[in-house]
Amino acid sequence: MxxxxxxxxxxxxxxxxxxxxxxxxxxxxxxxxxxxxxxxxxxxxxxxxxxxxxxxxxxxxxxxxxxxxxxxxxxxxxxxxxxxxxxDWKRRFDHMQQHAGQHILSAAFAETLGYETVSFHLGKETLTIDLAVENMSEEDAGKAEALANAVIREARPIEIKWMTSEEAAAYPLRKGLAVSDDVRLVIIPDFDYNGCGGTHPRSTSEVGAIKILDWEKHRGLIRLQFVCGDRVLEQLHRKNGVLKDLTAVLQSPQDNMKEAAVQLLDKIKVQEKQLEEVKQELLKYEAKDLAGEAVKLTGGAAFIKGAYQDRPIQELQQLARQLIAAREEAIVFLAVQNDAKLQIVGARGKQGDTNLKELAPKIFALINGKGGGKEDFIQGGGEPVLSPKALLDKIEHLLNEE
Known part of the structure; x- marks a missing residue:
């Protein structure tokens, strides 16, 4: 050994x-x-x-x-x-700070709230513990954090003692022992008694500080994220850098940053709403122009088509619906190439009788694609083996055959 x-x-x-x-x-x-x-x-x-x-x-x-x-x-x-x-002493001492900090914070939760720690993970930037509780408030977290930092400031010794499980049973252990022989007890007198095989500093003061960052529900537990020691300063440095950048972007002092951000978001929402209204108006004009270019199919129905490059498929869906609302006898197909994908939208007005759902497999086969929909509305995509215009020409030919 x-x-x-x-x-x-x-x-x-x-x-x-x-x-x-x-x-x-x-x-x-x-x-x-x-x-x-x-x-x-x-x-x-x-x-x-x-x-x-x-x-x-x-x-x-x-x-x-x-x-x-x-x-x-x-x-x-x-x-x-x-x-x-x-x-590598920097890495070792960091782990000593984090591990001892976890002992202190877990004991603080147990002491103040009776919350048991059931698991622990020491990551590269943060630590997590899982607490055996379903909900936790800001007040709860604040109580445990305050006690943990008070214990750190008191510079209590962190003692290591080797003993048997029978001897360890005489101490107020926070959790059950994982071994029965050669128990290594890590002790913070009058606060925490824990069987542990990790490395720890000699005093709680060397942990420096503990800061809880966040928590979330996780499989019926609360998973809490925090940092200790030098990582607290690293987090502070990082967040301070973000705040400095935001004060410049928002042109607002730090104390007023939240209000400035809310105002900016509200302004963006208003502008987005106005932009959407303008977009809908433009779609109406575009629909009118496309409808004027309709051609007659063999069966007498009006066929409206439009070929595009780099355009959101959602816009084509809206455009197709506007077209069949204005021309209820029409069949509409709009195709667009977005990067390496060819997409298509097909719609039929209320007065039409062509079953687009039955026609869809033939259309999507032309571009090695797939899609679906209903009798009066289909959409899908495939490979750009054809240009949007060439695809629409083939769809027009299929409709005339039908």
């Missing part, structure tokens, strides 16, 4: 050790097994440490088959008897 130096001292950043062996996984990944290591392997919701072994980057650390495997970018051409490992 590899000796876990990170349990002796989470602040170790450099160590020397003998090499047990190197190997290769089924997927070709190279790994090294050491007699002792300060590299923390993925586990308990905490990601692995990064760093290097004799200058070769360590890209993953996993505990498999009772050994800790250090996955490296490349294998050693000649395996040394001893090796020097260096930990």
């Amino acid at each position: 590899t000796k876990k130096l990170f349990y002796d001292d989470a602040y170790i950043t450099r160590f020397e050790t003998a090499v047990s062996r190197q190997g290769q996984d089924e997927d070709g990944s190279h790994f090294v097994v050491l007699e002792q290591t300060a590299f923390y392997p993925t586990g308990g919701g905490q990601p692995f440490d990064e760093g290097n072994l004799d200058g070769i980057p360590v890209v993953d650390v996993e505990e498999k088959d009772g050994e800790i495997r250090h996955y490296v970018e490349k294998s050693f051409e000649k395996l040394p008897e001893t090796i020097t490992g260096e930990i």
